Amino acid sequence: MSPPRKGAxxxxxxxxxxxxxxxxxxxxxxxxxxxxxxxxxxxxTVVDLxxxxxxxxxxxxxxxxxxxxxxxxxxxxxxxxxxxxxxxxISSSVSASDLWVRQNVSRYMVKGGADIRYIAVGNEPFxxxxxGQFQTxxxxxxxxxxQSLTKANLAGYVRLVVPCNADAYESPSLPSQGAxxxxxxxxxxxxxxxxxxxxxxxxxxxxxFLSLYGNSDFPQDYAFFEGTTHAVTDGPNVYTNAFDGNFDxxxxxxxxxxxxxxxxxxxxxxxxxDGAPGxxxxxxxxxxxxxxxxxxxxxxxxxxxxxxxxxxxxxxLLDEGAKSVLPGNFERHWGIFSFDGQAKYALNLGxxxxxxxxxxxxxxxxxxxxxxxxxKDLTNVANHMRIACSxxxxxxxxxxxxxxxxxxxxxxxxxxxxxYQLKMQDERSCDFDGLGMxxxxxxxxxxxxxxxxxxxxxxxxxxxxxxxxxxxRRWMISIIVLFIWAxxxxxx
Numbered sequence: 001m002s003p004p005r006k007g008a009x010x011x012x013x014x015x016x017x018x019x020x021x022x023x024x025x026x027x028x029x030x031x032x033x034x035x036x037x038x039x040x041x042x043x044x045t046v047v048d049l050x051x052x053x054x055x056x057x058x059x060x061x062x063x064x065x066x067x068x069x070x071x072x073x074x075x076x077x078x079x080x081x082x083x084x085x086x087x088x089x090i091s092s093s094v095s096a097s098d099l100w101v102r103q104n105v106s107r108y109m110v111k112g113g114a115d116i117r118y119i120a121v122g123n124e125p126f127x128x129x130x131x132g133q134f135q136t137x138x139x140x141x142x143x144x145x146x147q148s149l150t151k152a153n154l155a156g157y158v159r160l161v162v163p164c165n166a167d168a169y170e171s172p173s174l175p176s177q178g179a180x181x182x183x184x185x186x187x188x189x190x191x192x193x194x195x196x197x198x199x200x201x202x203x204x205x206x207x208x209f210l211s212l213y214g215n216s217d218f219p220q221d222y223a224f225f226e227g228t229t230h231a232v233t234d235g236p237n238v239y240t241n242a243f244d245g246n247f248d249x250x251x252x253x254x255x256x257x258x259x260x261x262x263x264x265x266x267x268x269x270x271x272x273x274d275g276a277p278g279x280x281x282x283x284x285x286x287x288x289x290x291x292x293x294x295x296x297x298x299x300x301x302x303x304x305x306x307x308x309x310x311x312x313x314x315x316x317l318l319d320e321g322a323k324s325v326l327p328g329n330f331e332r333h334w335g336i337f338s339f340d341g342q343a344k345y346a347l348n349l350g351x352x353x354x355x356x357x358x359x360x361x362x363x364x365x366x367x368x369x370x371x372x373x374x375x376k377d378l379t380n381v382a383n384h385m386r387i388a389c390s391x392x393x394x395x396x397x398x399x400x401x402x403x404x405x406x407x408x409x410x411x412x413x414x415x416x417x418x419x420y421q422l423k424m425q426d427e428r429s430c431d432f433d434g435l436g437m438x439x440x441x442x443x444x445x446x447x448x449x450x451x452x453x454x455x456x457x458x459x460x461x462x463x464x465x466x467x468x469x470x471x472x473r474r475w476m477i478s479i480i481v482l483f484i485w486a487x488x489x490x491x492x
Contacts, residue, residue: 028295028308029349030057030077031317031336032268035064038321038393038422039339039453041359043070046317049341049359050076054351059267059313061123063104071114079118079161079267079313080104082141084134087122091140094147101148105158116158120267121145124165124205126184138162139190146198159200162191163267166206166246169253174234175303178249179256192259201310202259204250205268208242209287212278213328220278225290237302243269243291244301251303263310270315270336273344275329277400281447285345288314288336296350321393329395340364340454363455370420370430371413373437378412384432385415392418396448403448413443414450421453 033046041049043066050058051074059079060067071078082090082100090097108114121141125134142160149155168188171178180188195202208223219230225241232239239245247264254262271287272279291312300307319335337343341359348354372381388394394415396403403414416436423429430436444450 028311029055029292029351030059030079030311030313031055032059032061032313032315033067033317034061034315034320034323035067036320036323037318037339039451040456041318041339041341041362041454043067045341045359045362047071047074047076048361049337049357050074050317052357052360053349054353055349056351057311057313058317059120061120063100068104068108068114072108073112075115078114078116079120080116081120081123084122084125084130087125087134087137087141090144091137094144097141097144097148098151101145101152101154105149105154106152109154109158118159118161118200119145119149120203121160121162123163125162126168126181126187127165128167128181132183135184135187139187139194142191142194146194155198159198161195161200161203161265161267163203163205166204166250168204169250171249171252174232175237175239175245175248176234176252178252180253185257189257192254192257192262196259196262201263201265202250202254203265203267204247205315206243206246206266207269208246209271209279209330210327211242213276213330224287225294226286234302239302241290241294243294247309248301248303251301266309266312268313268315270334272330272333273335274333274402275325275331275395275398275400279330279333279400280402281345284336285347289347292348292350325395329398329401332393332395338449339451365421365425365453365455367442367452368425368438368440369413369443369450369452370416370425370436371439371443372409372416372432373435374409376435378409378435380433381412381435384435385412388415388419388432392422394418403445406445406448410443410445410448414448417443417450421451424453424456 031050046067047070055076057077057079058071059081061081062083063080068078068080086100090100105116105119109116122134122138125138142162145160146155149158149160168184169178169180192202212218212220212223219228221228222230222240223242225243228240232245237248239248250264251260254260269291271284273281273284291314295308295312298306298308314336316334316336318337318341319333319339321332321339323331325331335344336347336356337359340362343356343358346355349356372378392415395401397411397414398404403410406414416430416432420430420436427438430438442450
């Protein structure tokens with residue numbers, strides 16, 4: 001082969017590799033799609049919302065059939081979850097593991113199907129508050145699932161991971177002193193060895209908000225990315241935000257086990273917009289935008305400079321009004337979108353859109369609300385309000401919430417309306433012994449939004465998703481043809 005031809009061929013190959021890397025570069029920013037809500041959008045509407053906002057990665061907490069069907073053909077990379085409650089069954093039976101993989105992975109990974117990249121085996125199974133309840137099931141479940149993936153010819157494509165809470169490791173004061181909790185050392189060593197052998201990352205959930213919420217002495221500015229007067233100096237390294245400090249504490253803990261270079265994925269991170277002091281729209285926007293800029297800017301951390309996490313999944317996509325409020329009322333307000341897919345604030349995800357785009361074609365219930373009839377005797381209204389809020393979501397009425405200062409009658413109306421919308425506007429649900437009345441005038445006040453529910457009609461995957469997949473497939477065919485042509489030229 002003559003030198004000129006070789007040079008031209010090498011140039012062509014480099015050009016081809018550049019095209020491939022540009023076309024298929026993977027976004028580092030994904031979202032958690034939780035579905036614990038009284039008012040669920042159609043899965044196809046949510047997938048369209050993801051695509052409109054160019055969100056290329058999504059994490060599910062279970063193998064919800066509606067979500068997985070809607071994601072088929074979308075080109076969105078998926079992490080599907082196995083709830084902790086299933087770990088016992090899967091760990092004790094290869095047959096149960098095989099069945100789970102067939103029903104929740106293989107059936108969706110067909111031509112034009114879902115692009116499942118990860119299976120999250122449990123969700124924070126080592127959490128301190130679980131007192132070891134799920135701990136012994138993790139490794140047997142991983143080993144069984146790995147066998148099942150191998151049988152299904154998916155082991156080289158789908159990776160098994162275990163999302164861990166940041167309480168799995170600790171540090172007396174500095175990131176460099178980070179180590180896993182003593183009672184977890186043995187199982188975490190087994191876990192990271194398994195992950196390393198199978199090319200999988202360590203997945204961790206980091207929540208600076210919870211550090212601030214749970215500790216009155218925690219410096220508020222250290223929770224954000226805007227700079228701090230409470231920087232932490234650790235030898236030659238200086239930490240100006242809690243995220244980097246927490247991340248490097250994990251890096252130190254992994255290093256002590258001999259896996260200091262293990263890839264790390266942030267499974268959950270975010271900031272709630274309501275339900276507690278410090279949980280508001282402004283703080284949520286500042287934190288999430290600072291996080292995104294920090295990640296897409298490839299800044300890395302002091303122990304991993306220029307090397308940010310592989311992926312970062314923001315928690316969450318949508319508000320989930322039916323979640324447990326045991327950790328705090330803020331639990332129902334983590335979404336960057338409200339329950340109906342409307343953006344809460346301007347946010348640049350670094351994917352080309354400067355701001356979030358709202359969900360389209362949302363099917364709302366009629367524009368009417370249930371409010372208190374102020375002309376009536378309200379002596380016994382407290383009991384009705386208590387009953388309404390025991391079922392519906394009233395978390396914004398509590399201290400620090402966006403509806404905390406709308407007055408007594410406003411509070412009653414908010415509770416009545418939340419119950420009324422939950423009951424799909426059944427006229428009987430606005431009675432409250434004659435104290436409620438339906439109005440067609442929106443009673444929302446400032447940032448306190450009186451919601452209107454959405455219909456629960458089940459929809460199918462959108463044609464927009466299908467057309468996008470077809471376009472991507474055509475691109476892939478063109479790239480493959482070009483690749484074959486380049487190889488032939490190199491071999492001449």
